[in-house]
Amino acid sequence: MEKEASARRNFVKFGGATLIAVPLAAWTNRSLAAKNDALRTSLKYQDKPEGDKNCANCLQFVPGTATAGGCKLMPGDTEISPKGYCVAWAAKPK
Numbered sequence: 001m002e003k004e005a006s007a008r009r010n011f012v013k014f015g016g017a018t019l020i021a022v023p024l025a026a027w028t029n030r031s032l033a034a035k036n037d038a039l040r041t042s043l044k045y046q047d048k049p050e051g052d053k054n055c056a057n058c059l060q061f062v063p064g065t066a067t068a069g070g071c072k073l074m075p076g077d078t079e080i081s082p083k084g085y086c087v088a089w090a091a092k093p094k
Helices: 002-032 037-042
Strands: none
Touching: none
16 A cells, blocks of 8 residues: 555656646747747748848848848747848838
8 A cells, every 4th residue: 555655646746747847848949949930931931032132131131140130020030041031021221
């Protein structure tokens, strides 16, 4: 009987920790993600320009480093290439 109670306590202890750890791990991974794949797909984003249209001369582009920036239409995505393109491209006003 004592073994059964001990096993039950361990199950409850580790089961409770698992119930807390799984959502926490999922939330942490989501907050560290630098790409918004769903929006990239819907906007048909590509890492190469379409003629003279590229992210660097788009109204929606948010400059970051020399190799990557962000986009106002793709929140949380910090790996938008200045040389990229998507169907939401709009020229910056001159």
